[in-house]
Amino acid sequence: TIVVVIFITEGQRNIPVNYARMSYGTRATSGISTYLPLKVNQAGVIPIIFAISLLSFPPFVAQMFMAAKTPILVSAAQWVIFFFGNSWVNGIFYFLMVFGFTYFYTAIVFRPEKVAENLQKQGGFIPGIRPGTPTANYLEFVSNRVMLGGALFLGLVAVLPMMVQSMTGVTTIAVGGTSLLIVVSVVLETVRQINSQMTMRDYDIVK
Numbered sequence: 001t002i003v004v005v006i007f008i009t010e011g012q013r014n015i016p017v018n019y020a021r022m023s024y025g026t027r028a029t030s031g032i033s034t035y036l037p038l039k040v041n042q043a044g045v046i047p048i049i050f051a052i053s054l055l056s057f058p059p060f061v062a063q064m065f066m067a068a069k070t071p072i073l074v075s076a077a078q079w080v081i082f083f084f085g086n087s088w089v090n091g092i093f094y095f096l097m098v099f100g101f102t103y104f105y106t107a108i109v110f111r112p113e114k115v116a117e118n119l120q121k122q123g124g125f126i127p128g129i130r131p132g133t134p135t136a137n138y139l140e141f142v143s144n145r146v147m148l149g150g151a152l153f154l155g156l157v158a159v160l161p162m163m164v165q166s167m168t169g170v171t172t173i174a175v176g177g178t179s180l181l182i183v184v185s186v187v188l189e190t191v192r193q194i195n196s197q198m199t200m201r202d203y204d205i206v207k
Contacts, residue, residue, distance in 0.1 A: 001160070005184045008153045011040040013146045015139070019124045036119075036126075038143055041150040042110055044185065047101035048158050048178050051094055059084045091162045095155040102151035103144075112139035157181055 014035035062080035065073045084090055116136035125131050129138045156163075158178060164170075 001180060002184065005157070005181055006188070008040055008150070009181070009184060009188060011149075012037040013040070013142060014038075015142060016127055017119065017124045018127055019122065036115070036139075038110075038139075038146050039150075040146055041153060042143075042147065043102045043105040043150065043154070045154075045178060045181055046105050047098045047151075047154055048181075050101045050105075051097035051158065052178075054097060055084065055090065055094060087162055087166075091159045094162075095159050098155045098158045099151045102154050103147060106143070106147055106150075110143055112136040112143065115139055154181075 014037055017034050017036050019032050019034070059081050062077035065077040066081075068074055068077070084093075113136045116132060116139060119125065119135060120131040126135055126138065129135050157180075
């Protein structure tokens, strides 16, 4: 599980970007080639947090109506608690909400129009794609395809404890997929920070 989480967390689609030759007064820079990384899991654990919050809200509200004097409210509260207490229903809703929130959150964070505009201002372009709106459409198309893997991954991580309990029949052992995802992300970021500091230290020594 740790290996899969690291593999997906570090996974990215590299889109090639070329920068045209530009002149600054008497200086001229030759064209360079680089890439624009699109991570498979751009949303992190935010969709899981959103899904947990929304799934826990209806039973929480229903629990407050259990002491109501109206039989209809009590019956409705009991039905909501029973409905969301079903592991299969909870797991399906959990997976679908995580999947949907992944697309929703990524659409807010990643703006293809802004990326295409910045590339055009800096003289960059994707080979075979015209600058401007065609570049934005291409980035959105690639992002949606890459995001499909990230959304499925987050959904499976979210329902991993339920799947383990269902397959093994052991209810006292639960693999915390969400906690594992957070721990792996923090460790990877810590490693990046350490490598960055070591690189800066070596650079200072050489300088």
